Amino acid sequence: MTQPTTIGELRKVGWESVPVKEEMRRNAVARIRSGEPLFPTVLGYENTVLPQLENALLAGHDVILLGERGQAKTRLIRSLTDLLDEWMPVVAGSEINDDPYHPVSRHARDLVAEQGDDTPLDWVHRDDRYGEKLATPDTSIADLIGEVDPIRVAEGRYLSDELTLHYGLVPRTNRGIFAINELPDLAERIQVGLLNVLEERDVQVRGYRIRLPLDVLMVATANPEDYTNRGRIITPLKDRFGSQIRTHYPLDVEVEMDVVEQEASVPTVADLSVVVPEFMERLVATISQEARRSPHLNQRSGVSVRLSVTNLEAVVANAVRRALRSEEVVAVPRVTDLDAVAASMSGKVEVESLDEDRDAEILERIVRSAVLAVFREQVPGETHRAIVEAFDEHEGVATGEDLGSAAYAVLVDEEIPALRPAVDALLDGEEDTGPAVVASAVELVLEGLHLSKRLNKHTAGPRSRYQART
Numbered sequence: 001m002t003q004p005t006t007i008g009e010l011r012k013v014g015w016e017s018v019p020v021k022e023e024m025r026r027n028a029v030a031r032i033r034s035g036e037p038l039f040p041t042v043l044g045y046e047n048t049v050l051p052q053l054e055n056a057l058l059a060g061h062d063v064i065l066l067g068e069r070g071q072a073k074t075r076l077i078r079s080l081t082d083l084l085d086e087w088m089p090v091v092a093g094s095e096i097n098d099d100p101y102h103p104v105s106r107h108a109r110d111l112v113a114e115q116g117d118d119t120p121l122d123w124v125h126r127d128d129r130y131g132e133k134l135a136t137p138d139t140s141i142a143d144l145i146g147e148v149d150p151i152r153v154a155e156g157r158y159l160s161d162e163l164t165l166h167y168g169l170v171p172r173t174n175r176g177i178f179a180i181n182e183l184p185d186l187a188e189r190i191q192v193g194l195l196n197v198l199e200e201r202d203v204q205v206r207g208y209r210i211r212l213p214l215d216v217l218m219v220a221t222a223n224p225e226d227y228t229n230r231g232r233i234i235t236p237l238k239d240r241f242g243s244q245i246r247t248h249y250p251l252d253v254e255v256e257m258d259v260v261e262q263e264a265s266v267p268t269v270a271d272l273s274v275v276v277p278e279f280m281e282r283l284v285a286t287i288s289q290e291a292r293r294s295p296h297l298n299q300r301s302g303v304s305v306r307l308s309v310t311n312l313e314a315v316v317a318n319a320v321r322r323a324l325r326s327e328e329v330v331a332v333p334r335v336t337d338l339d340a341v342a343a344s345m346s347g348k349v350e351v352e353s354l355d356e357d358r359d360a361e362i363l364e365r366i367v368r369s370a371v372l373a374v375f376r377e378q379v380p381g382e383t384h385r386a387i388v389e390a391f392d393e394h395e396g397v398a399t400g401e402d403l404g405s406a407a408y409a410v411l412v413d414e415e416i417p418a419l420r421p422a423v424d425a426l427l428d429g430e431e432d433t434g435p436a437v438v439a440s441a442v443e444l445v446l447e448g449l450h451l452s453k454r455l456n457k458h459t460a461g462p463r464s465r466y467q468a469r470t
Helices: 007-012 020-034 049-059 073-083 106-118 150-154 188-198 224-230 235-240 253-263 278-293 306-326 335-346 353-378 381-392 405-415 419-427 435-451
Strands: 063-066 087-091 121-125 130-134 146-148 165-167 176-181 216-222 243-246 397-400 455-460 463-468
Touching: 007 106, 020 049, 020 073, 020 216, 049 073, 049 243, 063 073, 073 130, 073 176, 073 216, 087 106, 188 216, 188 235, 253 278, 253 306, 278 306, 278 335, 278 353, 278 435, 306 335, 335 353, 335 397, 335 435, 353 435, 381 419, 381 435, 381 463, 397 405, 397 435, 405 419, 405 435, 419 435, 435 455, 435 463
Parallel strands: 063 216, 063 243, 130 176, 176 216
Antiparallel strands: 087 121, 146 165, 397 463, 455 463
16 A cells, blocks of 8 residues: 555544554554464563563553573564554654654644645654664763754754754654663663653753653663662662563573574585584583583573574584585584584683683583583483493594594494494484484494493593593
């Protein structure tokens, strides 16, 4: 349908003006009735965070999302734009998305008074009705609310003229959604400037005798550590937010795996296939789960889901590099490639102050705990004894980056057939069960038996050797 170009045409098609919270409530109700998810790209919150957020939207509340880093708070907020109408009419030339039926800026009021139903319209897409500001100590009232524009004054306007105003971020998202990330980092005197926006729904600039009745959904994020210590949200401002919702990390490995699969970027190389077995995805996700339970890491700071994503990307990248050097056509991450996560983990976890000189040791211990947990979960216990007994009669098995996939296949098929049941258990459900995937499974079985104290392991350079315990 052709969009109306004037207020008169808008009236003829029957368009009605509703507040932004009512607009979002209406669209949320339609989705809930149809069974369509409101936030399809946010995983793991279906029974915890999302019901609370849906309640807040239905109630018309401004919202604070409280949670540690890497808990999809910003993604949740940005997804709210999907609940806005796709297109919204505004008075042409308006800086603050003036409602054609109820203009609030001086420019729009004068234009409507002069031209009436012939007032021209612009149409704004829902993606342009979202504003966001990362709270920093140097953020000013001028940034958020507005300031006198000296250029307009120099052009000959009086300071008392409302047209000399340069509107800040909040007025410019009128009839939309405005988000403030890390709200506690905003100086307290600046937080005071938001009180009227949240309660009286207006803004005031430098004593001007003007009132802009804004229509804005305010959403903020805060980290619990900042919330109570490094910074704080002033009590009157907290009181004006309708709902405070606590976010969390994935509660189980399966959800973490789903997030990693959705977010991780796997490198593509010509003439090289990249395969990530399910047990390796599980291993990477389990590393993050183990990190969140570690007493040696600062849990108040949190262990972001980004840790799982970057760990998988690092492990896959190492597998690709290894495959390129050995001229293999399939790259599959193995336990050997877990050495690559040292770089991807270091910047995403904070070691407790008492353990600061043991960073590498602590991270290595977390990785070993994850390997052992996945081994115990994925490899049936009844397969262990036969492998250990086979090693009693074998001189040992070498693994390492410089060892090709074919050597592992020979190991399973000819040298130590007792490995086959354990390997098959890991490969159950895998689409690709070629030599490269078999090599990955073999390394997990051998490392798991070593960590279970069933096999000895000696490492020298790029090679490791597993032997029977003596």
